Amino acid sequence: MESDPELNTWRRQWQTTEVIPPDLRHRVERETRSLRRQRYASIAVTAIMGGGAGGWALVSQRPIAVALAIGVWFFIAIAWAVSHSLTRDILTPSADTTTAFLDLSIRRCRRQLQGLVAQGLLYVCIAAFDLVWGYHYQNEAQPIDPRAFLTSGRMLVIWAALAVPIAIGVWYRSRRRNELKNLLSLRRQLDESER
Amino acid sequence: MQVEGAALARLAASYARGSDDRDDLFQDIAAAIWRALPRFRGECSERTFLFRIAHNRGIAHIARRRPPTIELGEDLDLRDERPDPEQSLSIEQERQHLLDAILKLPLGYRQVVTLALEGMSYAEIGDVLGIAESNAGARLTRARQMLRTWLKGASHGI
Numbered sequence: 001m002e003s004d005p006e007l008n009t010w011r012r013q014w015q016t017t018e019v020i021p022p023d024l025r026h027r028v029e030r031e032t033r034s035l036r037r038q039r040y041a042s043i044a045v046t047a048i049m050g051g052g053a054g055g056w057a058l059v060s061q062r063p064i065a066v067a068l069a070i071g072v073w074f075f076i077a078i079a080w081a082v083s084h085s086l087t088r089d090i091l092t093p094s095a096d097t098t099t100a101f102l103d104l105s106i107r108r109c110r111r112q113l114q115g116l117v118a119q120g121l122l123y124v125c126i127a128a129f130d131l132v133w134g135y136h137y138q139n140e141a142q143p144i145d146p147r148a149f150l151t152s153g154r155m156l157v158i159w160a161a162l163a164v165p166i167a168i169g170v171w172y173r174s175r176r177r178n179e180l181k182n183l184l185s186l187r188r189q190l191d192e193s194e195r
Numbered sequence: 196m197q198v199e200g201a202a203l204a205r206l207a208a209s210y211a212r213g214s215d216d217r218d219d220l221f222q223d224i225a226a227a228i229w230r231a232l233p234r235f236r237g238e239c240s241e242r243t244f245l246f247r248i249a250h251n252r253g254i255a256h257i258a259r260r261r262p263p264t265i266e267l268g269e270d271l272d273l274r275d276e277r278p279d280p281e282q283s284l285s286i287e288q289e290r291q292h293l294l295d296a297i298l299k300l301p302l303g304y305r306q307v308v309t310l311a312l313e314g315m316s317y318a319e320i321g322d323v324l325g326i327a328e329s330n331a332g333a334r335l336t337r338a339r340q341m342l343r344t345w346l347k348g349a350s351h352g353i
Contacts, residue, residue, distance in 0.1 A: 007311065007339070013290045014205065014297075014312040025214060095287075 024101050028093065031108055035087060042083060050076050064137055071129050075122065082118045086111045102187055109180040116173050120166075127162055199242065202313050203249050209297050209309045210253035224252045239322055246313075246323045250306055257302065292349045296342050304338035311335050 049072055057069035090108050093100040135149050149155065207221040227248050235244055297308055310320045320331040 006343070010293060010342070011312050011314065013286075013293050014309075015202075016290065025218065 024098065024105070028101050028104055031105070032091065035091065035108075039087075042080070046076050046080070064133070064140055067136075068133055071133065075126055075129070079122060082115070082122070086115045086118070099187075102183065106180065106183045106187060109176055109183060112176050113173065113180065116169060116176070120169060123165060123169075199245050203245065205313070206246070206249050206253065206309055208294060209305055210256055212298065220253065220256045223256065224249045227252050240319075242315075243319055243322045246310060246315075247325075250323060253306075254302070292346055293342075296345045296349070299345070300338055300341060304334055304341070307331055307334040308338045308342070 053065075053069040053072040057065040090104065090111055093104045131150075135144070135146060138144050138149060203224055204217075204221055207217050207224060211217040211220045228245055231244075231248050235241070239247075297305055300308060306324055307320055310323055315323070317328045317331045317335070320326075320335075321328045324331070326334075
């Protein structure tokens with residue numbers, strides 16, 4: 001059978017048929033579902049926050065409500081622009097091969113790490129805006145010293161709450177970095193075996 | 196398992212069409228091999244032992260799923276519906292045609308072909324499937340005739 005050219009050709013084609021490892025395929029499918037859920041969540045947040053702030057501004061017509069609506073829509077626009085640029089080309093693998101699935105996973109991991117930095121910056125900006133807005137809102141009802149506002153009991157709770165997403169972000173970043181390291185190592189092994 | 200993993204995954208692909216179905220069968224094969232390994236007495240090569248279990252799991256899988264197969268001599272439509280303006284087949288398309296054609300072979304022929312494509316001799320094929328060496332050779336010859344006809348048809352887009 002060895003000197004049979006037809007069978008040898010088929011054998012070559014057959015033995016180079018790629019079967020994507022189930023774990024990798026499931027991982028990519030899980031991430032795709034997660035990306036879709038994130039998109040739906042973003043739409044819901046836009047509708048609720050943007051709609052709520054806009055609606056309040058329209059109904060009350062108070063400058064403080066208008067300022068909130070402008071701020072909310074400004075941050076929503078930035079968040080959508082960042083999200084759009086980070087989710088480009090990461091929804092489907094370029095081919096039905098192990099390399100393509102692995103590359104997609106690596107790309108997603110890198111984008112998530114970049115996204116985390118963008119989210120961190122946005123988080124600081126939104127927190128600063130909220131503090132300023134919150135102070136003016138409070139000050140409108142009852143004049144208050146900025147220092148007293150920042151150290152009030154309610155604000156202490158808010159300060160503590162602000163730390164939670166930061167801690168989650170740090171933990172998530174280290175997890176993602178480890179995953180990226182493993183994926184890159186797998187990619188190197190794949191390259192070496194193809195040589 | 197580590198050495199034959201890719202070959203067993205290809206074997207699973209010859210029994211199951213969709214990726215989920217293929218993954219299920221592959222996991223099933225891996226589990227069956229794991230359970231059967233303590234019973235291995237060295238009466239045949241490890242490779243023969245692994246492929247015998249894998250084929251048995253494949254048959255059990257087919258029995259559960261009942262995928263469509265065709266009878267001998269029935270015409271096959273292996274046209275490639277993907278855009279291909281120059282009518283030339285890429286390597287990937289050729290592989291896909293081969294897999295499609297193998298999947299449509301009658302079971303007895305399909306088993307012989309997949310084992311031959313993994314580089315097994317008639318004797319080894321006979322060992323794995325429990326058939327005579329001459330029978331393995333005859334099945335392979337008939338299977339190859341069918342594959343040749345279908346693949347020729349596919350490459351001409353008929």
